[in-house]
Amino acid sequence: NTLPVGKPKWLRVKLPIGQKYTELRGLVDKYKLNTICTSGSCPNMGECWGEGTATFMILGNICTRSCGFCGVKTGRPETVDWDEPEKVARSIKIMNIKHAVITSVDRDDLKDGGSIIWIETIKAIRRMNPNTTLETLIPDFQGIERNIDRIVEANPEVVSHNVETVRRLTREVRIQAKYDRSLEVLKYLKEQGINRTKSGIMLGLGELEEEVFQTMQDLRNANVDIVTIGQYLQPSKKHLPVKEFITPEQFAKYEKFGLELGFRHVESGPLVRSSYKAQKHIL
Ligand code: SF4
Ligand code: SF4
Known part of the structure; x- marks a missing residue:
C-alpha cells in the first residue's frame, strides 16, 4: 500500500502569464483584493483571468466546518462585515470581471446561514x-429552504453546490455535511427554476471508478x-492524503460518461477546479 510520491508530469504546469493576467495581478496587489484564485495559488489563474473570470470568497475566511480536504481555517468566525458586499462588487469592477464566481465559508453560527450577506452581495455586484x-457556489445552508430561497430569488446565471466526493467517503471528507442533503439542495434549486445548476467532485481520495459513475448518476x-x-491535492500535511493520482485518460473516460448521461457541460481533468472555465457554463 504505497502512497504516491511526487506529482506526476501532468500536474506540473507552468502558469501561463498573459498581459491581462499581469494587469489583474497588479490591481489585486495594489487594492489588496481578496480572490480565491490568489489565496489558493490556483494553477489556472493565467487562463481564467485572461478570460475575465475570477472567484471571490465572502463571509470572512474562517469556516465553522472542518472538511478534511479544505485549506480554509476552521474556528469561530469574525463578526459579519456589512461592507463586504460593496467591497466585492468594487473588486469586480476594478478587475473588470466578465464572469464572477462567488463562494463563501460555511456560517452555521448564523441564524440565516449567511444568506443575507449573500443576497446583499449579489445585489451590489449587479x-x-x-x-x-x-455563478454562486453556495454552502448547503443545512438544507433550510428559506435561506436557499434568498439565492433563488436573486437568480444567478449558475448556482453550484459541490458534493466533493462519492457517498462512501463523505463522512471522512466533509464531516459536517451529508451526501443526500447536498443532492436535495441541488434538486431543490432546479425545481425552483434556477437555469443552470452545477456540482463538483475531487478524485484521488480513494474512491472507486464505479462510485464515481454512481455519483455522476x-x-x-x-x-x-x-x-x-x-484531482484532489493536499493543502498541507494535516489534510487528507492523496491516495492516487488519476490519469488524464481516466478523466477523459469520466467526461465521456458524463456527456452520455446528458450533462450540459462536463469539465474533467487533473487541473480542473470547481470554477475552472466557469464562464462557459452560462451558455
Ligand atoms: Fe480562480 Fe477558479 Fe480559475 Fe482557479 S479555477 S483561477 S480559483 S476562477
Ligand atoms: Fe472548506 Fe467549505 Fe468545508 Fe468550510 S465548508 S471547511 S470552506 S469546504
Whole structure:
C-alpha cells in the first residue's frame, strides 16, 4: 500500500502569464483584493483571468466546518462585515470581471446561514456591474429552504453546490455535511427554476471508478446541468492524503460518461477546479 510520491508530469504546469493576467495581478496587489484564485495559488489563474473570470470568497475566511480536504481555517468566525458586499462588487469592477464566481465559508453560527450577506452581495455586484454574469457556489445552508430561497430569488446565471466526493467517503471528507442533503439542495434549486445548476467532485481520495459513475448518476438524477471533476491535492500535511493520482485518460473516460448521461457541460481533468472555465457554463 504505497502512497504516491511526487506529482506526476501532468500536474506540473507552468502558469501561463498573459498581459491581462499581469494587469489583474497588479490591481489585486495594489487594492489588496481578496480572490480565491490568489489565496489558493490556483494553477489556472493565467487562463481564467485572461478570460475575465475570477472567484471571490465572502463571509470572512474562517469556516465553522472542518472538511478534511479544505485549506480554509476552521474556528469561530469574525463578526459579519456589512461592507463586504460593496467591497466585492468594487473588486469586480476594478478587475473588470466578465464572469464572477462567488463562494463563501460555511456560517452555521448564523441564524440565516449567511444568506443575507449573500443576497446583499449579489445585489451590489449587479448594481455596480450590470454586464457581469454570476455563478454562486453556495454552502448547503443545512438544507433550510428559506435561506436557499434568498439565492433563488436573486437568480444567478449558475448556482453550484459541490458534493466533493462519492457517498462512501463523505463522512471522512466533509464531516459536517451529508451526501443526500447536498443532492436535495441541488434538486431543490432546479425545481425552483434556477437555469443552470452545477456540482463538483475531487478524485484521488480513494474512491472507486464505479462510485464515481454512481455519483455522476446521482447528480444527473438531481437534474444537475454541469459537473466538474478534478484531482484532489493536499493543502498541507494535516489534510487528507492523496491516495492516487488519476490519469488524464481516466478523466477523459469520466467526461465521456458524463456527456452520455446528458450533462450540459462536463469539465474533467487533473487541473480542473470547481470554477475552472466557469464562464462557459452560462451558455
Ligand atoms: Fe480562480 Fe477558479 Fe480559475 Fe482557479 S479555477 S483561477 S480559483 S476562477
Ligand atoms: Fe472548506 Fe467549505 Fe468545508 Fe468550510 S465548508 S471547511 S470552506 S469546504
